[in-house]
Amino acid sequence: MKRALITGITGQDGSYLAELLLAKGYEVHGVVRRASTFTTARINHLYEDPRESLTRLNLHYGDLTDSSRLAALLLKIVPDEVYHLAAQSHVRVSFDEPLNTGECTGLGTTRLLETIHRIGVPCRFYQASSSEMFGSTPPPQNEESPLHPRSPYAAAKTYAYWMTRNYREAYGLFAVNGILFNHESPRRGETFVTRKISRAAARIALGLQKRLYLGNLDAVRDWGYAPEYVEAMWRMLQADRPDDYVVATGTALTVREFLGHSFAHVGLDWQDHVEFDERHLRPTEVNALIGDASKAERELGWRAQVHGAELARLMVAADLAAERDDPVALPHDTAPTPRAAADVPVVRRP
Template identity: 75%
Template sequence: MSQPTDSRTAFVTGITGQDGSYLAELLLAKGYEVHGLIRRASTFNTHRIDHLYRDPHEESRLHLHYGDLTDSSRLVSLLSEIAPDEVYHLAAQSHVRVSFDEPEFTGNTTGLGTIRLLEAIRMIGLEVRFYQASSSEMFGSTPPPQSEDTPFHPRSPYGVAKLYGYWATRNYREAYGMYAVNGILFNHESPRRGETFVTRKIARAAARIALGQESQVYLGNLDAVRDWGFAPEYVEGMWAMLQADEPSDYVLATGTAYTVEDFARLCFAHVGLDWTRHVRFDERYLRPTEVDALIGDPSKAADDLGWRPRTFTPELARIMVDAELSGLRGPAADVSPFPVLGVAGRSIAG
């Protein structure tokens, strides 16, 4: 497995998201120059990476560029200018329930956005290593355990769009000899998870209820089984995939199964509460088609990359609830698991 040099450059889409922020920290700690793609908006949506800008007198190795996955010409110009060694494609409309309400938008960004990026790389002729953020939602109704060889049967517009991106990535690898890989990541969470995602919603509710700020939380399918891991560990796997001698696709997962009910029980128990007194069912949170069970088999990643999960659902629940309690009681603590060296200043190009 090859090692990066201090002069290596990475381009990250979705850098302001949960995974993007942890990946930026990891890459900067390894000496990379990091360029991130962000959408233009009337306000900054960079709160997950704002802590990376620390010393205004030191030259920055983190640069943000305005752009959008629906704008092919912008992707071509940015990639030509930056000429990265590695591309991590994490950006997407990533909320499964929302994808039923906005299927066309989800397909255009999550699906077609991937092939726009791949085609830009091909047109320019970049010698780059490409990571595609695929998803366990592609398996859908296929029974677990799910591995790299398990057939796909997506059950949402999001899963369908991710499957398009998965096959596009494999096709460009096979047709053009690109170093392009799919990371098929099962659910991975952290205190930086969006507040509308079920794990963050539960952890936040448990903390607020424990502090007397609310009394109940409304959830959908409590019986859904998921394989939950810790996001900072999963971005280590992303990086490892692009350091391998040959490109291949990998499942990242813990191999353990917990229901949404289990997660609620763990979060509320951590603050000394009985979850049944505070969780209420609301059918509005049900999906038109449910995915009953996603449990990954990460054996290939362990064998080829040496990647193994270290944090499992019970500890994850405690981490997330503690972060919510800390945030509600006072200024949020820095939850970064990686040291960040030599990162300073804000640079937004374009």
Template identity: 65%
Template sequence: MPKKALITGVTGQDGSYLAELLLEKGYEVHGLVRRASTLNRARIDHLHSFEHGDSPRLILHYGDLADSVSLVKLLYSLQPDEIYNLAAQSHVRVSFDIPEYTSDITGVGAGRILEAIIESGIGKKVRYYQASSSEMFGKVQAVPQTETTPFYPRSPYGCAKVFAHWLTVNYRESYGLFACSGILFNHESPRRGESFVTRKISLAAARIKKGLQKELYLGSLDAKRDWGYAKEYVEGMWRMLQQDKPDDYVLATNETHTIEDFLEAAFGHADLDWRDYVKFDSRYLRPAEVDLLIGDYSKARRELGWEPQTRMHGLARLMVDADLATLTRSQG
């Protein structure tokens, strides 16, 4: 029998790459999706090719992190071997506009899944992954940041992630759950949502190159981030759940670059000077900014055998090339 995994947030960037990876490894993959008036499954449409005999190995279930009863029923019926909780309201700037919703889904939602694990009786067999975030470090207390660096979140999103992180630790210690948190620094890809700054930049560079756009509006260009490739980071998630003991791990590149650096790399790859096109818009500023993030992934390298292969400049080129190729196809 193949291993059975449940992914919340399966239609997102990380969820789609993780589903791809697990299917390649022979898993039966189940994804939790919210019922909405419009379908948002573009990132996983291609996974229908991963079929075994007459039955697909990617099976979607309607549910919601706001509905604890549906979670208990789903876990009881599925009896998964692994659960990856990737679902969240994950946009940091937007979390200031909808703090209550962000707290409920990103923070309390993790608690609902952990409690559903206990209530459904699968606590002894299941392995749980919690998507923690470098935004928990916020106003950083040490450089670089490790698994033991104190948290100082600077947004409702960061606060919700801290709550979910410590709740995961609490359930691990209270109930003996095999529960891990991956403290992932910024990880991007061509599947990144278009409202996130790296994808806004890569898509704008491609559209300007094609004559489809004239300007790009951004907020602060000085914030420093540790950027890696999402497709590589989901491999680290999987490796955490294959260990003998549960623990928490930082996944990062141990390099930091400003948003201006990313602009330079992306627009430069398209033979453009970003200064000719980028305009400042105060609406994109956060009430409290995170100025510097840089992660030390030495524990993951030592214990998981994981390390990043793609750095910022390669990532920017990869994303611009993908957006250029998509635009070329759409133009016929």
């Protein structure tokens, strides 16, 4: 039985990755930050699943700013694979909190890599890199494209990317960078633009909301489906040698086009309901991110199946279903509406 450690397990990607690894027979350990409110909504359903295999999920309190705690967890768990997904991941927020973003997203990665190196855990390491690192580099972007970050978030991710490569080249760690382009799902946080759009389309159609306020509608993005992208993460750590891979669909939509597909799914014209709000603009914009994932297809056998238009409809459908059942519930595309879990630092079912 393989053992995996996931930082950021309570996020969109972490929840899908936990499901994938449990289905593959792994023992899964997740790191969560202690908070005064429950943060496990995306993974609570795993404890409600009656299958015996799902007794292999364990949660531990920890923080990327605490090297001693990271060392204690690694020595206790001794994982075969480490998936580092935790970060301050909101690009617009990173302009307001650049120091926190650098501390968590950049230096947090270095702390984890250095701890693995110093205590000698023989694990394979996945770093969640981002297409935002390419910034103003013209598309399509691949593994050889120059990096030109245009936000504190992108700069922190670029630092983490190079540190991962440095630990691979200097110390022989099996460390890889997954350069993931935008990937979404019904589990996407409500402050991210795709989920703001899908949720607003559903709520406006049901008479629960009147307007949606957005910033730049001309930004071009390569939007894929998160459950497919975590499969690519896993494949990177099963390869014979460590390397870096772009993960993308190769197709692109503007925010305006994503709006069109989303509102059309509920029979509405988005222009009747969306207004511009300059507060949502970034100080420096990234105009177009379109990935070339041919290397991942060639070497890992991975290829995206769900593209932007279908993704928009999928997300709106999930938000419609959730809003009809409970106007404040977080939609789960593969599980019932989650409930609060017991506030325990380590969860292991007997």
